[in-house]
Amino acid sequence: MTTVGCIGGGQLGRMLALAGVPLGLSFRFLDPSPDACAGDVGELVVAPYDDPDGLDRLADGAAVVTYEFENVPVPAAERIGALPGARSLEDGQDRLREKKLFRSLGIPTARFGSLAETGLPALVKTRRLGYDGRGQRRVDAAEPLRDDELAEELVDFERELSIVGVRGSDGRMRFWPAGENAHRDGILRVTSAPAVDAPQGEAEAICAAVMEELGHVGVLAVELFEVNGRLLANELAPRVHNTAHWTIDGSQTSQFENHLRAILRLPLGATGALAPCVMVNLIGTVPPLGDLLGLLGARVHFYGKEPRPGRKLGHVTLLDPDESAVEGLVALANGA
Amino acid sequence: MTTVGCIGGGQLGRMLALAGVPLGLSFRFLDPSPDACAGDVGELVVAPYDDPDGLDRLADGAAVVTYEFENVPVPAAERIGALPGARSLEDGQDRLREKKLFRSLGIPTARFGSLAETGLPALVKTRRLGYDGRGQRRVDAAEPLRDDELAEELVDFERELSIVGVRGSDGRMRFWPAGENAHRDGILRVTSAPAVDAPQGEAEAICAAVMEELGHVGVLAVELFEVNGRLLANELAPRVHNTAHWTIDGSQTSQFENHLRAILRLPLGATGALAPCVMVNLIGTVPPLGDLLGLLGARVHFYGKEPRPGRKLGHVTLLDPDESAVEGLVALANGA
Numbered sequence: 001m002t003t004v005g006c007i008g009g010g011q012l013g014r015m016l017a018l019a020g021v022p023l024g025l026s027f028r029f030l031d032p033s034p035d036a037c038a039g040d041v042g043e044l045v046v047a048p049y050d051d052p053d054g055l056d057r058l059a060d061g062a063a064v065v066t067y068e069f070e071n072v073p074v075p076a077a078e079r080i081g082a083l084p085g086a087r088s089l090e091d092g093q094d095r096l097r098e099k100k101l102f103r104s105l106g107i108p109t110a111r112f113g114s115l116a117e118t119g120l121p122a123l124v125k126t127r128r129l130g131y132d133g134r135g136q137r138r139v140d141a142a143e144p145l146r147d148d149e150l151a152e153e154l155v156d157f158e159r160e161l162s163i164v165g166v167r168g169s170d171g172r173m174r175f176w177p178a179g180e181n182a183h184r185d186g187i188l189r190v191t192s193a194p195a196v197d198a199p200q201g202e203a204e205a206i207c208a209a210v211m212e213e214l215g216h217v218g219v220l221a222v223e224l225f226e227v228n229g230r231l232l233a234n235e236l237a238p239r240v241h242n243t244a245h246w247t248i249d250g251s252q253t254s255q256f257e258n259h260l261r262a263i264l265r266l267p268l269g270a271t272g273a274l275a276p277c278v279m280v281n282l283i284g285t286v287p288p289l290g291d292l293l294g295l296l297g298a299r300v301h302f303y304g305k306e307p308r309p310g311r312k313l314g315h316v317t318l319l320d321p322d323e324s325a326v327e328g329l330v331a332l333a334n335g336a
Numbered sequence: 337m338t339t340v341g342c343i344g345g346g347q348l349g350r351m352l353a354l355a356g357v358p359l360g361l362s363f364r365f366l367d368p369s370p371d372a373c374a375g376d377v378g379e380l381v382v383a384p385y386d387d388p389d390g391l392d393r394l395a396d397g398a399a400v401v402t403y404e405f406e407n408v409p410v411p412a413a414e415r416i417g418a419l420p421g422a423r424s425l426e427d428g429q430d431r432l433r434e435k436k437l438f439r440s441l442g443i444p445t446a447r448f449g450s451l452a453e454t455g456l457p458a459l460v461k462t463r464r465l466g467y468d469g470r471g472q473r474r475v476d477a478a479e480p481l482r483d484d485e486l487a488e489e490l491v492d493f494e495r496e497l498s499i500v501g502v503r504g505s506d507g508r509m510r511f512w513p514a515g516e517n518a519h520r521d522g523i524l525r526v527t528s529a530p531a532v533d534a535p536q537g538e539a540e541a542i543c544a545a546v547m548e549e550l551g552h553v554g555v556l557a558v559e560l561f562e563v564n565g566r567l568l569a570n571e572l573a574p575r576v577h578n579t580a581h582w583t584i585d586g587s588q589t590s591q592f593e594n595h596l597r598a599i600l601r602l603p604l605g606a607t608g609a610l611a612p613c614v615m616v617n618l619i620g621t622v623p624p625l626g627d628l629l630g631l632l633g634a635r636v637h638f639y640g641k642e643p644r645p646g647r648k649l650g651h652v653t654l655l656d657p658d659e660s661a662v663e664g665l666v667a668l669a670n671g672a
Contacts, residue, residue, distance in 0.1 A: 001640060018357060021350075021376060023625060024638030024650070040357060041377055252633060252655075267630040274610065289359060294603040297588060302360030304337065314360070319588075 001026050004260065005058040005065035007082065009036030009044055011303035011312065012068035012240050015248065017041040019256035025264075030058040037304040038068075050076040064263045066218065070238055071129055083263040084218045084238045091214060092238035095127045096150050102233040105209045109233050110225070111153040115142055118153040125150055136186060155232065157225035161195050162243040163203035164221045166258040166268060167211040174258065174271045175204045176251055179243045179279075181223075187310065190330065191243045191279045193250070202231055210236060219244075219259040242281070242312070249299040249317045250277035275320040280333050282314040287332040292316055295329055337362050340596065341394040341401035343418065345372030345380055347639035347648065348404035348576050351584065353377040355592035361600075366394040373640040386412040400599045402554065406574055407465055419599040420554045420574045427550060428574035431463045432486050438569045441545045445569050446561070447489040451478055454489040461486055472522060491568065493561035497531050498579040499539035500557045502594040502604060503547040510594065510607045511540045512587055515579045515615075517559075523646065526666065527579045527615045529586070538567055546572060555580075555595040578617070578648070585635040585653045586613035611656040616669050618650040623668045628652055631665055 002025050006013045009031030017027040018041060027042030034046045047054025050073040059065050059080035066083055070092040078086050091097045099112045111118045120142065126135035127148050138154070145151060160183070165175040177194030194200075207222050214220075221241035225232040244255040253261075253269025261268050285307050292300045295318070302314040316333070318325055338361050342349045345367030353363040354377060363378030370382045383390025386409040395401050395416040402419055406428040414422050427433045435448045447454045456478065462471035463484050474490070481487060496519070501511040513530030530536075543558050550556075557577035561568040580591040589597075589605025597604050621643050628636045631654070638650040652669070654661055 018354060021354060022637045024640055026376060026640075040362060261629060266626050269629065270633060290602050293597060293605065297606060301358045304360055
């Protein structure tokens with residue numbers, strides 16, 4: 001049996017396995033937590049992400065090793081030949097490098113660098129290890145930045161979109177329809193896809209340029225701001241992405257399956273949407289399962305994680321919902 | 337976490353778990369084989385199906401116990417309160433009892449009983465433990481039947497259909513569109529669903545009458561012959577069924593998810609078809625994964641079982657395929 005190793009055993013690894021087990025694949029995860037939720041659907045190696053022995057056990061006999069988050073130490077990933085490759089990881093885990101990558105490719109971004117370069121007010125972010133709004137603050141008056149910080153122009157965007165694509169080792173690419181994302185407290189709450197009237201071609205061109213430059217193999221997401229009908233690239237993630245979870249239920253091939261196809265040199269699957277989809281994240285608490293399943297057409301995904309404030313515990317996707325169905329789901333997700 | 341126990345750890349149990357893990361459920365299987373393929377996605381208790389200690393370990397802490405095949409010893413199932421209940425199991429595991437059940441409900445069947453009752457030629461089947469054409473023979477001249485055998489009239493049917501339904505503990509029922517089935521060597525090869533011009537209402541009425549009479553909770557399948565536009569009930573299976581595997585990819589809610597919803601007293605999901613589907617079984621050998629994934633829109637399901645002649649190793653579902661796509665898949669499945 002073909003084994004896939006994955007650095008990180010969270011919900012992304014878990015959904016990777018749920019997509020791969022039907023393809024006859026088996027999974028092994030490296031995670032420092034013995035409770036890592038991907039352990040329900042594969043073998044769990046409990047060790048730090050950069051533990052040489054843990055990495056060797058992860059890679060032992062595996063056809064390929066991948067990762068579910070971009071803060072993997074690059075030497076650790078290189079040691080076991082992880083895909084996507086080191087270049088994707090290096091640029092994806094450093095906000096300054098990714099902005100410079102966008103700039104080098106002629107992809108528009110908000111201004112970034114020092115506060116002198118961005119003007120005020122600005123967002124100041126740590127270059128590394130931030131996610132879900134952590135490691136970010138708004139700055140309204142000049143102050144010194146630490147070396148590991150980066151300022152970004154505060155952009156008054158109309159909406160945030162994301163484009164998620166996949167690239168095979170043969171250079172072929174596919175893209176899912178762009179999603180429109182709504183955040184609260186820095187955490188993604190809702191993605192609607194396909195985003196209505198999105199500049200799909202422009203978004204795909206951005207994602208394609210990035211993937212080609214990186215020699216990327218696997219799934220990659222780019223978060224975009226739409227400002228006056230123009231797209232600004234904000235961040236990239238060299239991995240499967242929360243804003244494409246709708247593809248599990250709403251696309252011809254999910255992002256998880258196509259990521260596996262790409263890293264295993266298998267033909268990529270079609271990426272069309274089956275219907276307009278709305279995905280709602282379950283943050284901090286989960287409503288009773290029966291309440292969610294009582295919503296017509298709800299596709300429920302619980303991650304098997306212990307509730308904790310601000311933690312992503314699951315998501316629910318509605319296919320072709322009307323407005324009241326979405327409102328009902330959002331109310332449930334908010335604990336109403 | 338809610339645990340579901342399942343007697344039998346084959347592909348049906350495996351697909352039950354793949355449907356249930358996203359609902360936050362965990363799974364435990366009882367199977368005499370340490371290689372049982374459901375062990376990839378749940379805990380495996382290795383013991384005979386009727387081993388009291390094994391059954392107790394299976395049921396320990398489980399919210400509910402179900403089964404993936406109908407040849408579970410009834411006392412074993414009753415010991416741990418398995419759903420569907422004992423009546424479904426008793427009638428589903430004995431071909432004579434199930435025929436008598438159909439008759440008692442006024443559901444037409446082919447003639448059955450002794451060879452004097454059926455006439456010649458006839459099919460002689462063992463009352464118990466037959467599947468995939470095993471335990472069947474054609475009889476052209478009078479001969480004595482064993483006590484554990486049953487004769488059935490050889491019906492010159494136009495096509496075989498199956499109707500698969502689900503019933504909740506509250507008595508509510510849902511039905512998937514009927515499938516049209518093609519067998520070879522007694523083993524299901526292809527199901528097309530929704531079956532074109534099928535008498536859906538008549539088929540549902542048969543399935544509903546059976547489920548109500550049995551007080552069935554969970555999924556139940558009835559195989560039907562269509563003869564001159566009339567339906568004859570042939571067999572029932574008190575469980576998820578191969579002829580509804582297309583529902584994983586092609587229905588609003590799969591048979592596996594709805595079976596879990598039913599036995600866990602959760603609301604049932606909608607059962608409409610998303611598109612016309614063709615499901616092809618992979619028997620004895622599996623084609624290379626890359627060849628299958630190269631077929632546009634193919635949804636591949638490998639069961640992780642060792643190849644063996646006549647063994648069901650996987651299935652592939654095509655959504656809305658044209659004739660040449662189906663031919664290509666069937667040729668691949670046949671080893672061309």
